[in-house]
Amino acid sequence: MSPSKKSVKKYTKPSILKLGGPLYAKHGAASKNSVPVRTEIGRVPVAQLAAEFGSPLFVFVEDTIRANFRSYANVFKRLYPKTVFGWSYKTNYLKAVCAIFHEEGAIAEVVSDFEYEKARALGLPGDQIIFNGPYKPKNALQRAIKEKALIHIDSIDEIFEIENIANSLDLEARVGLRVNMNTGVYPQWSRFGLNFETGQALAAAKQLARSKAIKFEGLHCHIGTFMLSVEAYTIAAEKIASLFLEIERETGITLNYIDMGGGFPSKNHLKGVYQAPEVAVPSISEYASAITDTLKATFSDRELPTLILEAGRHLIDEAGFLITSVVSRKLLPDARRAYVLDAGVNLLYTSTWYRPTFELDGDEGSFLEPAVLFGPLCMNIDVVDSHLMLPPLRVGKRLILSPVGAYNVTQWMQFIQYSPAVVLVRKTGVVDVIRERENLAAVEGLERLPADLNQTEKSFQAQKIRKAS
Amino acid sequence: MLQNRLQQLATNDDGFCFDPRTGETYQLNETAQVLLMELKRGRSESEAATLLAADFGISIHEAEADTQEFIQLLKMNGIA
Ligand SMILES: Cc1ncc(COP(=O)(O)O)c(C=O)c1O
Numbered sequence: 001m002s003p004s005k006k007s008v009k010k011y012t013k014p015s016i017l018k019l020g021g022p023l024y025a026k027h028g029a030a031s032k033n034s035v036p037v038r039t040e041i042g043r044v045p046v047a048q049l050a051a052e053f054g055s056p057l058f059v060f061v062e063d064t065i066r067a068n069f070r071s072y073a074n075v076f077k078r079l080y081p082k083t084v085f086g087w088s089y090k091t092n093y094l095k096a097v098c099a100i101f102h103e104e105g106a107i108a109e110v111v112s113d114f115e116y117e118k119a120r121a122l123g124l125p126g127d128q129i130i131f132n133g134p135y136k137p138k139n140a141l142q143r144a145i146k147e148k149a150l151i152h153i154d155s156i157d158e159i160f161e162i163e164n165i166a167n168s169l170d171l172e173a174r175v176g177l178r179v180n181m182n183t184g185v186y187p188q189w190s191r192f193g194l195n196f197e198t199g200q201a202l203a204a205a206k207q208l209a210r211s212k213a214i215k216f217e218g219l220h221c222h223i224g225t226f227m228l229s230v231e232a233y234t235i236a237a238e239k240i241a242s243l244f245l246e247i248e249r250e251t252g253i254t255l256n257y258i259d260m261g262g263g264f265p266s267k268n269h270l271k272g273v274y275q276a277p278e279v280a281v282p283s284i285s286e287y288a289s290a291i292t293d294t295l296k297a298t299f300s301d302r303e304l305p306t307l308i309l310e311a312g313r314h315l316i317d318e319a320g321f322l323i324t325s326v327v328s329r330k331l332l333p334d335a336r337r338a339y340v341l342d343a344g345v346n347l348l349y350t351s352t353w354y355r356p357t358f359e360l361d362g363d364e365g366s367f368l369e370p371a372v373l374f375g376p377l378c379m380n381i382d383v384v385d386s387h388l389m390l391p392p393l394r395v396g397k398r399l400i401l402s403p404v405g406a407y408n409v410t411q412w413m414q415f416i417q418y419s420p421a422v423v424l425v426r427k428t429g430v431v432d433v434i435r436e437r438e439n440l441a442a443v444e445g446l447e448r449l450p451a452d453l454n455q456t457e458k459s460f461q462a463q464k465i466r467k468a469s
Numbered sequence: 470m471l472q473n474r475l476q477q478l479a480t481n482d483d484g485f486c487f488d489p490r491t492g493e494t495y496q497l498n499e500t501a502q503v504l505l506m507e508l509k510r511g512r513s514e515s516e517a518a519t520l521l522a523a524d525f526g527i528s529i530h531e532a533e534a535d536t537q538e539f540i541q542l543l544k545m546n547g548i549a
Contacts, residue, residue: 011525014501014539016486018546019494331538335545367498392498394531 013329013392015337015369034366035390038359038400041321042425046361049423050398054437055325056343058409058422062100064319066427069104072264072315075285076307080292083307086130088262089115091312091406092320096424096434098122101315109262109310113140116149130259130310132178132220134192141165145173152178152220152259154193159207159214166213176218176259177205181239183223183232192222196239202246209251216253219244222261222310226270230286236260237294244305245298259308260291266317268403269355284314313406320405322347322356326397327376337371339393344375344382347420348404349411351384361398364391373399377416409435414443471540471549475509478548488548495546500525504539514540 039046042061049059069085076083086109087101093115098108099122108119111133119129126147134154136144142165144151153159153175166173178193179201194201208216223236240258248255264287267277295307324343332338345351358373368389375382412419418438423431436442455463479487484497486505497505503524507517514536522532543549 009525011527012498012500014504014535014542015498016501016539016542016546016548017496019496331541331545333545335542365498367496 011394012365012367013394015367015392017369033368034363035368036357036359037361037363039361041323041400043429044425044431046323046398046400049431050323050325052431053421053423053433055323055398056341056347056420057323058347058404058420058435059321059323059425060094060097060316060405060422060434061319061321061425062427063425065097065100065316066104068315068319069101069106072284072311073105075288076292076309079288080295080304080307082304083309084257086259086308086310087315088310088312089118090410092316092409093118094409094422094434095122096432097316113137116140116144120147127174130220130308132222132310138165142169145169145171148174150174150176150217152176152193153204153208154178156194156204156207159204159211163211163213171213172215173213175208175214175216176220176257177201177208177216178220178222179240179243181221181223181236183229183235183239185224185227185229185232187224189222189224193220196243201243202250205243205247206251209247209253216255218255218257218259218305218308219247220259220261220308223263225263226265226268226313227263228265228270228273228280228282230282230290233260233287233290234294237291238298241295241298255305257306257308258295259310262309262311262314264311264314266313266403266406268313268317268350268406269357271353271355317403317406320403320408322401322404322408323361324399324401326393326395326399328395329393332372337369337390337392338374339371339390340374340376341384341399342376343401343420344377344384344417346375346377346382346413346415346417348375348384348401348408349413350404350407355385356401356404358385358388358390359400359402360391360393361400364393364397367391379416414438418443471508472511474549475505475543478505478509480505491547493547495548500535501539504536508540 041059049057073085085106087106088109090111102124107128108124109130110116110119116131126149129149131144131149131151141162145166151173162173179196180190180193181196182188194204208214219240221236221240223232244255244258264284265281267281269277273280322343324341326339327342328340330338368391371388371390372386373384375384409422421433421437422435424434425431477490484502486495486497504517507520518532518536522529540549
């Protein structure tokens with residue numbers, strides 16, 4: 001397909017749009033707005049990344065990760081110097097990503113034995129791990145207690161379990177209490193921790209304060225994710241701060257921290273929100289003021305508690321890009337243009353709720369037609385986007401989706417296709433592979449084939465001959 | 470016949486196209502304009518594809534597939 005010498009014209013696929021037709025009415029005309037173009041990610045050409053590491057490809061930019069963390073941390077530190085930052089592992093627990101956040105000074109927030117082990121394997125001491133989650137297996141709790149991790153209680157049963165383990169180890173467990181509450185936001189995350197309004201949280205706190213096996217240190221909440229309401233944080237901070245004082249008053253113990261969780265949005269496009277993220281998403285300063293003003297007001301006549309935060313998506317989403325390529329094109333019976341991409345919902349778990357920005361790696365003009373993007377899975381559900389306006393694209397054309405740094409490389413599915421490589425564009429401009437593309441050995445590594453089912457190609461051939469004769 | 474049918478279409482240099490038989494209007498991109506012009510002139514599908522391939526320096530396979538698809542699009546839009 002290399003252009004011949006006499007031709008200088010760039011080829012565009014033929015396209016025709018009926019004006020005022022159903023597609024036109026639904027999607028707008030051949031528009032004067034062209035699709036945004038991105039030729040580089042972190043100053044590395046998209047074409048070079050795809051040529052070197054293949055397509056699809058997840059690309060993270062170290063500079064962006066660090067810059068995001070620093071601006072967020074600076075905002076809180078300026079308003080509230082006693083802030084400790086946790087990195088929410090589940091958002092993206094690639095080792096390189098976690099290591100960058102730890103290098104920037106974040107401790108780890110983990111929600112399973114697996115995540116706990118990951119943090120420890122990265123060299124993080126136990127006392128720099130916050131252990132959250134509704135299910136913490138017994139041996140994980142044992143390890144966490146021994147290693148002085150901060151364990152956040154999710155249920156009354158967990159209090160008993162921790163007391164038993166701590167007693168049997170003759171150790172004191174470091175514990176905080178997760179509290180859920182109504183912050184005026186729907187849905188209310190009432191399934192984690194104990195409820196504020198009904199008094200269950202206070203009752204649990206009293207139980208913790210009485211326990212000889214437990215060192216009860218503070219309170220935790222995480223009110224939701226991609227929270228567009230700043231007000232919800234004010235309400236949450238008011239409620240948790242009042243509970244903090246009530247617990248101290250009623251039990252005589254001293255608590256030392258309030259963990260406000262995460263939930264701060266990234267500049268992503270939540271489906272159903274019609275404003276652009278630039279308009280819909282409040283700045284981090286607004287969240288920081290809401291939380292810290294409330295704490296400072298509530299604790300005006302005493303020492304401020306430490307503020308712990310556990311942001312995830314706000315810190316990593318915009319640092320992640322997905323390069324994907326058109327592998328084939330077709331016309332749907334309703335005359336809509338459809339493309340099959342090499343990346344689908346297997347890699348884009350978050351595309352159920354969020355609509356990323358689609359960019360092209362070169363200008364394809366401003367004649368746009370309605371297009372449907374299908375993924376590579378042989379599954380009807382594998383639709384990446386169903387109402388995008390795109391110029392006519394040729395096979396091989398690359399699209400860049402962003403932001404996709406949060407919750408995709410952890411929640412992607414090992415299904416039908418190999419997961420792609422993940423690379424990190426370093427400060428220096430060097431590109432490091434931080435996760436290899438999957439291969440058969442990696443995917444089948446945990447499978448065991450019973451010996452009597454282990455046939456070779458020869459035995460299949462022999463079978464064929466037997467059957468035939 | 471396709472040629473006769475296409476010759477009834479009124480087109481201008483901006484790719485604007487009016488079908489007097491149905492009253493519908495269409496917008497064509499540049500490549501579609503080239504193809505429509507050639508087909509109106511009475512070129513066969515494969516002649517139009519050959520011209521396209523030569524004109525843009527693309528493979529004959531791609532040109533043929535695109536020409537075929539363009540005619541399909543004309544049909545789906547009730548033009549051809
Ligand atoms: C307990 C806890 N903390 C922090 C987070 C991070 O949330 P986000 O990515 O919305 O900041 C989560 C995610 O659900 C969580 O469950």
